[in-house]
Amino acid sequence: GAVVSQHPSRVICKSGTSVKIECRSLDFQATTMFWYRQFPKQSLMLMATSNEGSKATYEQGVEKDKFLINHASLTLSTLTVTSAHPEDSSFYICSARGKPGAEETQYFGPGTRLLVL
Amino acid sequence: AQSVTQLDSQVPVFEEAPVELRCNYSSSVSVYLFWYVQYPNQGLQLLLKYLSGSTLVESINGFEAEFNKSQTSFHLRKPSVHISDTAEYFCAVRNQGGKLIFGQGTELSVKP
Numbered sequence: 001g002a003v004v005s006q007h008p009s010r011v012i013c014k015s016g017t018s019v020k021i022e023c024r025s026l027d028f029q030a031t032t033m034f035w036y037r038q039f040p041k042q043s044l045m046l047m048a049t050s051n052e053g054s055k056a057t058y059e060q061g062v063e064k065d066k067f068l069i070n071h072a073s074l075t076l077s078t079l080t081v082t083s084a085h086p087e088d089s090s091f092y093i094c095s096a097r098g099k100p101g102a103e104e105t106q107y108f109g110p111g112t113r114l115l116v117l
Numbered sequence: 118a119q120s121v122t123q124l125d126s127q128v129p130v131f132e133e134a135p136v137e138l139r140c141n142y143s144s145s146v147s148v149y150l151f152w153y154v155q156y157p158n159q160g161l162q163l164l165l166k167y168l169s170g171s172t173l174v175e176s177i178n179g180f181e182a183e184f185n186k187s188q189t190s191f192h193l194r195k196p197s198v199h200i201s202d203t204a205e206y207f208c209a210v211r212n213q214g215g216k217l218i219f220g221q222g223t224e225l226s227v228k229p
Contacts, residue, residue, distance in 0.1 A: 006160070032215070043207065043219045044161070093160050095217075104149050104168055106217055108161040 003027055004096050006109035013084055014117055021079045021112045023094030029074035030096035034106065035067070038091045050077055074098075084116040119144050119212045123220035131228050132200055138193040138223045140182075140208030149211040150191040152182055155222075156204045164206070167191065178202075203227045 003026040013019050023033060032051050036044040048064075050056035050071035058064045066088075068080040077096075081088055093111045097103065124139040142148065149168050153161040165176040172184040182193045191208060208220040 004160075034217075043221050046216060049216065095161075104211065105151070105163060105166060106211075107163065108153070110160040111158070113158070 004030075004094065004107045004109040006092075006094055006112050008112060009110065010113040010115070012115045012117065015085055016083055019081045019084055019114060021081075021092055021094075021114075023077045023079070023096070023109050025075050025096040025098075025107070028096075028099040030077075031074065031098035031103075032096070033071055033077040034095040034097075035069060035077070035079050036093045036095065038093060038111075040091075044093060047079075081114065084114070086116045089114055089116045119148075119210060119218050121208055121210050121218050121220035123206075123208055123223045125223050126221065127224045127226065129226045129228060130198055133197045135196050136194065136198050136202075136225065138206050138208075138225065140191045140193065140220055142189050142191065142208075142210045142218075144189065144210065144212075146213060150182075150184060151209045151211070151217070152176075152180070152191070152193050153207045153209060154204045155207065161207065164193075198225070198227045200227050200229060 005024045007022045035047045038044050047062045048056040048058045048069050050069050052071050052074045056069035071077040091111050094109045095106045097106045120143045122141045130136050151166045152164040154164045155161050165174045167174050167184045175181045180195045206223045209217045
């Protein structure tokens, strides 16, 4: 099946620093990638959608200057949390779509747990 | 706007018992429907999906879901659950804009 990887799986950083999370589609070229945030015991909240080579489209209420998304290639998207604060601590999950024969299906990465001290 | 409602936030069952996780969606147009499973501290794994064709879809580990257009439902069922099925289950619908809309999730807890 399709595989989407994320790195790192967990990260602890100091308040005010920036953190970069990578998302890769390992066996297909992802035409579209998505970034979600999940709080404990809650559902996934879509943060932004990105297509390769285009600027990301952010959901209402998501600060695009704080959550920088780059979709540089068909297999890689990065989310950078700039000047992180404790309230940014969360579980971040990426998702990719575009596998030939299953273009309508989104495949999810294993998630990155961010803790900002 | 489209929405997905999972009527049960928690479903405790005993091992080998049947289970149904309910999912209703709001839509007046054709939709794609999905069930994802999330184990603790992991991402989401696709369990099964309905895109078109047969309204009954099955997963490789014994789950099945039936698309019911008249009731706008996509309930997930398994005739006999295992301890290893303990996880969070999310129902989702893909809207015409291409975004996945998730339900609130149902925590399935299988007890011995």
